[in-house]
Amino acid sequence: ISSQNYSKYDIDTREWYKPEHVLVGKLFMLTKTQQDVILQSATAIFGKDFQEPYMQKTWQVHTPIVEAHSRDSIVSITHVVLPFGVIGVDLYLSDLTEDIISYQQQQQQLSMNNKNEYLYAFLIEADGNTLAHPAFPRAFAQNQTPFPVDIQYLENSTEFSNIRHKILSEETGNVSTIIYLTKNRKKEKYRRTYQWHNILQIYILCIVHTIKQEDSGSTVHSSGDSKQAAAVLSGSLPLALNRFSSKSNIPMYHQQQSDDYEEYYTSIDLMYHRLDLLAGREATNLCRYFRQIATLDAVTLFLSSLAFESPFTFLHNNRMSSPQSQLHTVESIMAYLKDSTGLLANPGLRPQIRQEVNGLYNAMQHLKKRHQDSRGSLKNYIIRRYIASVNGVLLVFPGCLLNNNYDPSQRVWYRKALQHAGKVITTEPYLDAGGSGYIITIAHTIFEGKSNALHSIERDQPIAIVALDLPYAYFYKMILDYVPLCQMHNIKCLLFENEGYLIAHPSMLEPKSSIKNQRRPHEHLTHKESYLSNDILNHKNLVRKLACANYQNRTLQRYYVFNTSLNEILNNVVHGERTKYAIALLKGSNIFAAVLNSTCDGGAFCPCSTIDRQCLNCKRMDQADCECPCECPMPLMQPLAESDENSNKEHLAYLNITNQF
Structure with missing residues (x-):
């Protein structure tokens, strides 16, 4: 327990300083052997310090900071208990905001064939500091605490300074504005609606709805028109961020029910990427591939946090659970994915993941055969092949162990492939984490299969990315x-x-x-x-x-x-x-x-x-x-x-x- 050294750290005390106050800091060490005298000693030493005006008799939610060990942002909630001091609890920011972060992806998938309308959400503090926003990296992927960023620097809407003032000053509300976005070097007109709700005067949750407008008519809308449009939209924008619903409109791969249906699932040579947990069990065919634990016999499956109903729970369990508990989780996941009876419970995966793994596995079998074909001219140069879905499923061959924090959707090859959908893209050279030196990734998008085989890059939404790694030179x-x-x-x-x-x-x-x-x-x-x-x-x-x-x-x-x-x-x-x-x-x-x-x-x-x-x-x-x-x-x-x-x-x-x- 310690008190603040006001003099050393140059903290302003003019509002409450009195000559009898001692401004130097004090430190009192507590050990388990002193439990009987902790309260008496602490009261005697800090009794004067923990009184007005030193402490505020209220509970506070502090701005997040990055914890070095977990690389996750921590939110501290503290409460003053006079005259003893402060009690507090630390919460993971990624736990508080996982539904907000997932909201945009969920909405994209529900409106997969409509590129003229999209939604996202952001969370800010009462002073406008941004905590969660699509422009931010994920909370568990940062090395140091970022500088505070006001929401006005992330939103490009017309007259957002006025909208920001309303969001910060009014408890609930919605407002619409016209914006112009440049796509393919052409300016397009959109109507953007902000709908917000103040949470306990601490956080403000806002859902943003953007829809393309036709060019016909005037580009200037009166306040009455804006209010009417906002009122119409507000009915279709319930301010609720539920977890992924079991009823999903996302296209799924369906396996035909036939006599060999059970045999198909039980014969899948698919392994979960946690090969480090298989020592002494199925480790006979494991090898070292560059710097990775690997297998040349099977494709490995990696599920990122986005594939789970609760992304934070998945990441937290991987950080905190014992190897035995993690092995049990892996076995539960693979048993569920290979289950042909439908009797095994879902171990926390989103509803469409099982069918998605099945579809990607079929595609990966073709890539595996190509990789093993000794007649191919690229056989000695392709380091690995992989395929990733937009829902967090990744299959790799040769199979290898990946970091649990790995997120395919944040990688350059994934983002560039989506940015240039329908084209073969290459990344700039980079150092391979698997130990194969400097490499270049080639990637291409996969679209949903259609019976007429007619695709349009403008209308169709990619469902997966296929890629391979080649040596630098x-x-x-x-x-x-x-x-x-x-x-x-x-x-x-x-x-x-x-x-x-x-x-x-x-x-x-x-x-x-x-x-x-x-x-x-x-x-x-x-x-x-x-x-x-x-x-x-x-x-x-x-x-x-x-x-x-x-x-x-x-x-x-x-x-x-x-x-x-x-x-x-x-x-x-x-x-x-x-x-x-x-x-x-x-x-x-x-x-x-x-x-x-x-x-x-x-x-x-x-x-x-x-x-x-x-x-x-x-x-x-x-x-x-x-x-x-x-x-x-x-x-x-x-x-x-x-x-x-x-x-x-x-x-x-x-x-x-x-x-x-």
Whole structure:
């Protein structure tokens, strides 16, 4: 038990300080052997300190902080017990907010075929600080406590400052506004409705409903129209976040009931990924694959937290349960998935997961055969193959152990595949957690099967992502094998993905050292080809230089985005240079190919920091200036209470460069 040292930590005491008050801190250690004197000693030492005006006679809910051990955010609830001190309890933020976080995914699936309407929810404190929002990473995936982020920086609605004031000042209500979102480089008009409820004057829960509007008619709506629209919508927006209903409209895979139905389920060679729990049981066919416990005989199943009715309960049990308890859980899950009688109870999985595992397993059997086929030209290069559903089911071959906190939906290959649905995408090179070195992932979306086999990327919703991992230098090896031109003197051939990160370059044949290739594997076009990078910025239809704000670590990120709809071959804009180039998009992918004929690359320069990721000039950002992807510290934000015109203008100008989620 301790009291605050007001003097040492420079805490303001002017409102209540009196000369007889002692401001230095005191510490009293309690042990189990002193239980009989704890109350007497504590009362004697801290009796004066735990009185007004030192303590507030109320209970408080504190802003979350990240706990180092679990990497989960902790919410502390405290209550003053005079004259003894403070009692409190710590709760996991992910437990409090799991229904809110899952709400958007649930709504997306229930309206799978309607891309003109979507819903999500967010949770804020009474002062506007955001706790849960679709733009935030999951609460259990953070390494340190993020900076507080006000909700106004995450919502891009028109006149949101006025909406924010209503949300914070009124207990319940709803309000609508018109917004314009840019999709496929076209501005589209949407009506967005906010409906909120204040919870015990501590938290505010808000559900956001956005629906596309037709262009016909006036774009300006009177307050009466907005109120009427909000009233109509409020009836269809019950402010309740129930857990996933057993009645789901999500498409399910159905297995035909036949004589071999039972034999099919019982013969599935599918293992749960927790191979570390099988020591001494089914461990005869386990091996070491790079740095992972693995099996070459079977496909392994991984279920992320999203596959369970209560994502937090699944994660918490994996953190706290004994190996025996975890093994029992694994056996229950696999027994339920392979059950052909329908008599075994569901061990907490969402209703559609069993059918989804069955469907993905059938697809994975084909991939497994391809992987084991000795005639394939890629046999010695593909590290692993996997397929992930949008509901948190992941199947991997060769089977391997994964971290329980792994979430496929947060991985770059998953997000890029959904972003470029219907295309073959590659990620930038990265270090494989499984120990196979630097790798590149190739991925593609899978759509729901239809009898007429007609698909539309605009209308259809992907249901799964299929992917495979290749070694870092494989693409450049392929170029040398199949394109003799690239072996000629002064000719450079390279491939890069849609953000400009290299996936094939001559330098990949060179080793990494303290002088050369020190940025590997995250090597960008601007790092290696300065002249090319300077010139292509003049092609307005090829590349754009953008910036976005990360409010949780208060940095401004600068990055490049290449046009994946390019349908022409681009050449030098500045003629007469010694380096000639041609760039083209590989159709149906996010990969760009470039060929350079270079006698001398001198004369061009892209400013890059060799120490960290900070931009060398944070005061200027121009579309024509070549610089490496970098970040700048966010300028200090003025308090929201300031109402002078200058501060408001600064906030509005600042929000304009934010790349909204």
